[in-house]
Amino acid sequence: MNAPRTRVQRRPVHGVLLLDKPLGLSSNDALQKAKWLLRAEKAGHTGTLDPMATGVLPLCFGAATKFSQLHLDADKTYEAVARLGVRTTTGDAEGEVIEERDVPRIAPGKLAEVRGRFLGALQQVPPMYSALKRDGKALYEYARAGVEVVREARDVHIHELNLALATDKDAPTLRIVAKVSKGTYIRTLAEDIGEALGCGASLIALRRLATGPFDVAQCVTLEQLEAMSEDARRAALLPVQALLPDHTAVTLDPENAGRFLSGLRRRGEWPDERTVAVYGHEPRALLGTAHVKAGELIPGRLLAPTEIQQILQSTS
Known part of the structure; x- marks a missing residue:
């Protein structure tokens, strides 16, 4: 017989917690865990990270939730690892493999040329496995049902882009560090770069290093938050105006x-x-x-x- 759950006494909490979201946890699950630890009455986040992604996830509590939407437009910096020569249904390691190709020898000059092609303003077609809505349903719902929906290309901007070749367990990989505008899909960027290199690619790791003025070095993990006293958890919060730096x-x-x-x-x-x-x-x-x-x-x-x-x- 399960013991009854202890009821948490909620309290007003106002501020911003910079969380280093762990691998495998949804953004909402991470939010609910932090909300429970802080015993906060009201909470929200400033845009989601995929469960396979880690890194900076600003969580808003109390009055800060009123300004969380302002942060959706912020530029973001990601570090990603893509496996070359493999394409999947979802563009990442969670999907089924739909194509495997030999990876050609990629000279430094070719890598630099491809980098230049993707740096700056470009158009990007959102992936089917995304949370974008069409007629009230997320695109990934159509994708799981085997329905392909026509998507219009969107204008995005790649402010900074660094590419480096490596090998992971004998498989060639590409390390991507990119500072991008809102609405940019790193999975799609990795797939498109893979095509430009002549072999295709799919993501195997993704980490958000920064969003707006917030850097991963400022973040705390759920484990660190759990180990803190209640006063230390409150002290870890940034003030509400941290969402209004500009x-x-x-x-x-x-x-x-x-x-x-x-x-x-x-x-x-x-x-x-x-x-x-x-x-x-x-x-x-x-x-x-x-x-x-x-x-x-x-x-x-x-x-x-x-x-x-x-x-x-x-x-x-």
């Missing part, structure tokens, strides 16, 4: 801060600005986001007064 800061006095939190526009001598982080003065606390147009500070996403008070109490 926002221009504007500070309001108490009277204007109260009106701003009520959703009212404020007037001031501010230049036009698309992204603004608004703070209260003494004590300094994040109130929300806004934009400035023609001298008006126009509210965007706002924190609730109770959230602001909880954050101030937790940091005092």
